[in-house]
Amino acid sequence: MYRFRFGIRSKLLLLSLFLFTIPWLGYQYVWELESYLRIGQEQTMEGTARAVATALHERPTLFDSQSSYLQDVKPGTDLYAHRIIDPIRLDGRLDDWADYAELRLAYAEMQLIEQSTAYQPASLQFEHMVGQYNQYLYAMFKVQxxxxxxxxxxxxxxxxxxxxxxxxxxxxxxxxxxxxxxxxSG
Known part of the structure; x- marks a missing residue:
């Protein structure tokens, strides 16, 4: 029967191999932990994206500022400032407003507060429009x-x-x- 004896070199080699496995095990642990955290973060982001998508799906006019605002506008009482492309010259002439003629609102007898005689359409009527250019607000009133x-x-x-x-x-x-x-005039 032969008995295997460990010499100092064998013992030192075995101890060195054991000590080299500690950093390798640490690296494996960090790699597994990083993978676990990455999967958790992906699931959290996916859940947040679904929640935001659901909230946005329930509000289709959220990014359409005109349509969401125009639901609250009452014709004949509220003015809506349409976006205009160029600034308006404040010269009393209506040339700059020609491109927006279809957006003008016309008013007549129903909007008068006081009147002393019977209303005639040629006696008093007006058109108006409000426009926004950058941070400026312009208003046009054409009174006849x-x-x-x-x-x-x-x-x-x-x-x-x-x-x-x-x-x-x-x-x-x-x-x-x-x-x-x-x-x-003007």
């Missing part, structure tokens, strides 16, 4: 009136002549009124 009463040049009163009263609510919710009382 058979009896023009312009504001006198030195007058501070705006209620004894033809005038336009524009009321708006700003983004902060504050109510603002503007009165335009022209001293001449």
């Amino acid at each position: 009136d058979e009896t023009l009463v312009f504001r006198p040049e030195n007058s501070l009163r705006v209620d004894r002549n033809d005038h336009l009263l524009i009321a708006v609510t700003d983004p902060a919710g504050h109510f603002r009124r503007y009165i335009v009382a022209p001293q001449g």
Whole structure:
């Protein structure tokens, strides 16, 4: 019977092999942990993407700002600022608005607040449009009136002549009124 004896070299070789397996086992552990975390992160991102897709699917007009806003607009009471391509020259002429003629709204008897005589369509009517260019807001009013009463040049009163009263609510919710009382045509 032959008995195998371990010498110092064999023992040292066996110990070295054991010590070399520790870093290899550590590397395998880190690799497995990274794979596990990557799979978990993929599943979390997939779940988040599904939740966002479901939320967006339920709101088809979310990215269509015109259609989502126009649902709340009441014809005859609310103005909608259409996007315009070029800035408007503030010269009192309507040439710059010619490309947007189909977007203008016409008003007549139903929008009058006060009237002293029977309404005649040729006596008073107006068209308007509001346009937005970048951060600027433009408004166009084309008024046809058979009896023009312009504001006198030195007058501070705006209620004894033809005038336009524009009321708006700003983004902060504050109510603002503007009165335009022209001293001449345009």
